[in-house]
Amino acid sequence: KNEVEQSPQNLTAQEGEFITINCSYSVGISALHWLQQHPGGGIVSLFMLSSGKKKHGRLIATINIQEKHSSLHITASHPRDSAVYICAVIPYNTDKLIFGTGTRLQVFP
Amino acid sequence: DVKVTQSSRYLVKRTGEKVFLECVQDMDHENMFWYRQDPGLGLRLIYFSYDVKMKEKGDIPEGYSVSREKKERFSLILESASTNQTSMYLCASSLEYRSPGEQYFGPGTRLTVT
Numbered sequence: 001k002n003e004v005e006q007s008p009q010n011l012t013a014q015e016g017e018f019i020t021i022n023c024s025y026s027v028g029i030s031a032l033h034w035l036q037q038h039p040g041g042g043i044v045s046l047f048m049l050s051s052g053k054k055k056h057g058r059l060i061a062t063i064n065i066q067e068k069h070s071s072l073h074i075t076a077s078h079p080r081d082s083a084v085y086i087c088a089v090i091p092y093n094t095d096k097l098i099f100g101t102g103t104r105l106q107v108f109p
Numbered sequence: 110d111v112k113v114t115q116s117s118r119y120l121v122k123r124t125g126e127k128v129f130l131e132c133v134q135d136m137d138h139e140n141m142f143w144y145r146q147d148p149g150l151g152l153r154l155i156y157f158s159y160d161v162k163m164k165e166k167g168d169i170p171e172g173y174s175v176s177r178e179k180k181e182r183f184s185l186i187l188e189s190a191s192t193n194q195t196s197m198y199l200c201a202s203s204l205e206y207r208s209p210g211e212q213y214f215g216p217g218t219r220l221t222v223t
Contacts, residue, residue: 033211041118041197041217048211086151090209095159096167097209101151 003027006087006100013107019074021103023087026068033097034061034072035086043086046072077107112136113215115200121221128187130218132200138213139206141183143167143175145196146217152199158183159207190222 004025013019023032034046047054047061049070054061058077063070074081087100116131132141140159144152144167154167156175164175172194176184183202187194198218203210 035214041199041219043199043201043214043217045211045213088152095207095209096154096157097152097212099152101149 002101003091003098004087004089004100006085006103008103009101011103011105013077013105015078015107015109017077017107019077019081019105019107021072021085021087021105023070023072023100024068025070025087025089025098027089027091027098029065029068029089029091031090032063032070033088033090034070035088037084037086037102039083046085074105079107079109082106113200113202113213115198115215115218117218118216119219119221121223122187122190123223124191126187126190126222128190128220128222130185130187130198130200130220132183132185132202132215133181134183134202134213135181136202136204136213137180138202138204139180140203140209141177142201142203142209142212143173143183143185144199144201145169146199147196155185190220192222194220195222196220 031050037043060073084102086102088097113134142157143155158177174186200215201212203212
């Protein structure tokens with residue numbers, strides 16, 4: 001079993017829909033990242049959070065440390081949001097990220 | 110803006126060739142990382158470096174070596190390329206010493222070994 005699990009693996013949506021991507025992890029962590037990877041490879045960091053909630057534009061990330069769970073929400077989704085979204089955690093007492101396998105999102109007009 | 114560049118976007122090499130992948134970052138970051146990304150496996154850490162001339166093995170270092178002679182440059186070397194090293198290779202850097210922190214990624218190199 002992977003230490004970082006994402007769900008769903010694939011997600012399709014119509015433009016305008018509210019989208020939720022989930023990340024569960026099994027280790028104690030100091031922080032969690034949400035990353036976005038567009039076709040072609042480049043990865044961009046969206047959020048790094050260790051508690052509560054962060055918002056940037058139409059993106060909202062939440063984390064519940066006790067439940068070892070984080071969610072990434074996209075409001076009013078748009079075709080340009082189509083990408084792979086990756087969750088990664090920094091376990092305590094380590095200097096490496098552990099990555100989930102990603103959620104592939106396709107938003108259709 | 111932090112910029113991380115990689116020497117090639119696409120590369121095709123033959124089995125047994127020595128392959129160099131180069132990564133340069135322009136923000137004076139302390140830490141640099143090399144990952145490979147394969148479908149269904151996510152990103153896996155090959156090697157990382159927290160300082161010039163320092164390197165540490167990641168989760169899958171076999172078949173690879175690295176070099177960090179200057180702070181801004183981190184090279185990944187495949188001594189004798191094999192077909193199972195066909196993959197997307199991503200370089201990243203982060204600011205805070207010995208912390209993976211917020212990582213900035215390069216565009217990736219898609220390597221095919223035939």
